[in-house]
Amino acid sequence: AAKHRGRDAWALYTPVLGERARQRALLLQDLGHALRDGQLMLDYQLIVDGPAGRPLAAEALLRWRHPHHGAVEPAIFVTLAEEGGQILDIGRWVLRQACRDAAGWSRPLTVAVNLSPVQLRCPGLVDDVAAALHDSGLPPQRLELELTESAVAGDEVADVLRALRALGVRLALDDFGTGHSSLAQLQRHGFDRLKIDRAFVAPLAAADAGQALALVGAIVTLARALGLACTAEGVEQATQEAHLQALGCEAMQGFRYHRPCAAAHLPQSIDTALARAA
Ligand code: C2E
Ligand code: MG
Ligand code: MG
Ligand code: MG
Numbered sequence: 001a002a003k004h005r006g007r008d009a010w011a012l013y014t015p016v017l018g019e020r021a022r023q024r025a026l027l028l029q030d031l032g033h034a035l036r037d038g039q040l041m042l043d044y045q046l047i048v049d050g051p052a053g054r055p056l057a058a059e060a061l062l063r064w065r066h067p068h069h070g071a072v073e074p075a076i077f078v079t080l081a082e083e084g085g086q087i088l089d090i091g092r093w094v095l096r097q098a099c100r101d102a103a104g105w106s107r108p109l110t111v112a113v114n115l116s117p118v119q120l121r122c123p124g125l126v127d128d129v130a131a132a133l134h135d136s137g138l139p140p141q142r143l144e145l146e147l148t149e150s151a152v153a154g155d156e157v158a159d160v161l162r163a164l165r166a167l168g169v170r171l172a173l174d175d176f177g178t179g180h181s182s183l184a185q186l187q188r189h190g191f192d193r194l195k196i197d198r199a200f201v202a203p204l205a206a207a208d209a210g211q212a213l214a215l216v217g218a219i220v221t222l223a224r225a226l227g228l229a230c231t232a233e234g235v236e237q238a239t240q241e242a243h244l245q246a247l248g249c250e251a252m253q254g255f256r257y258h259r260p261c262a263a264a265h266l267p268q269s270i271d272t273a274l275a276r277a278a
Contacts, residue, residue, distance in 0.1 A: 043260035057110035099136035117151035140168030149179025198234025
């Protein structure tokens with residue numbers, strides 16, 4: 001049936017609950033074989049050290065090119081894959097692919113990989129990470145796992161996070177400030193980095209950025225107090241960069257520096273960024 005649905009069926013999607021549910025069910029069906037059919041791929045976005053733009057890391061961002069609908073938003077299909085359970089196979093593939101890609105880069109940049117809360121609660125995760133490192137030969141300290149606040153909210157993940165840290169990988173708290181994490185959790189789970197969500201970075205561009213400055217300043221201070229590194233997400237403009245730098249945020253990610261690109265183009269992006277920074 002999937003073959004007979006055109007692009008239009010998706011475009012004409014109506015926000016009626018029944019129709020929406022039907023579309024999601026169809027998409028979920030397609031997602032079931034997207035991995036096997038080679039429709040999933042990784043883009044990478046460089047994370048840089050600020051104005052000079054020296055690359056520090058690259059974040060792997062999952063892409064799904066659907067044969068009829070074209071690119072489907074990760075925000076949509078990752079959620080679907082979490083609900084349907086496919087995120088376990090997909091997430092395992094992302095880990096292996098990202099480690100393999102990073103092992104082949106000409107510079108020892110960190111590779112950041114997003115982990116779903118569903119993966120975090122699956123018993124095989126630590127073995128999967130260990131296998132991805134072993135098979136790729138990537139040194140563990142070059143792998144940084146990005147987790148959201150909601151993923152680490154419960155106490156039951158403490159053991160998994162400890163086991164991951166014992167492998168030597170780094171842990172980053174993604175989208176910081178949008179969820180609810182207690183200071184105690186931040187400290188206990190031994191994170192290495194906070195990623196300040198784009199929602200806090202965007203208003204730094206406004207003429208009247210007083211409150212945004214105070215908020216981001218407080219987050220940077222908090223990170224420092226806990227001994228964590230800090231990355232700002234969604235940096236698009238010079239004003240944001242200037243504020244972030246003045247506040248002491250040491251790593252930046254955003255369209256201002258680099259747009260996510262295909263894995264095959266990343267080595268060239270790294271070289272270009274390095275040449276520009278020199
Ligand atoms: P995220 O981990 O917070 O990733 C950053 C998102 O911000 C990416 O969106 C990136 O393209 C976007 N971005 C980067 N710089 C800018 C900027 O300057 N302006 C704006 N407007 N956006 C910027 P993307 O690729 O659509 O991914 C969305 C989310 O999907 C990710 O948010 C992450 O939560 C999830 N995701 C992506 N790949 C994976 C994956 O492999 N596994 C899991 N579990 N989730 C993933
Ligand atoms: Mg992320
Ligand atoms: Mg993020
Ligand atoms: Mg974000």
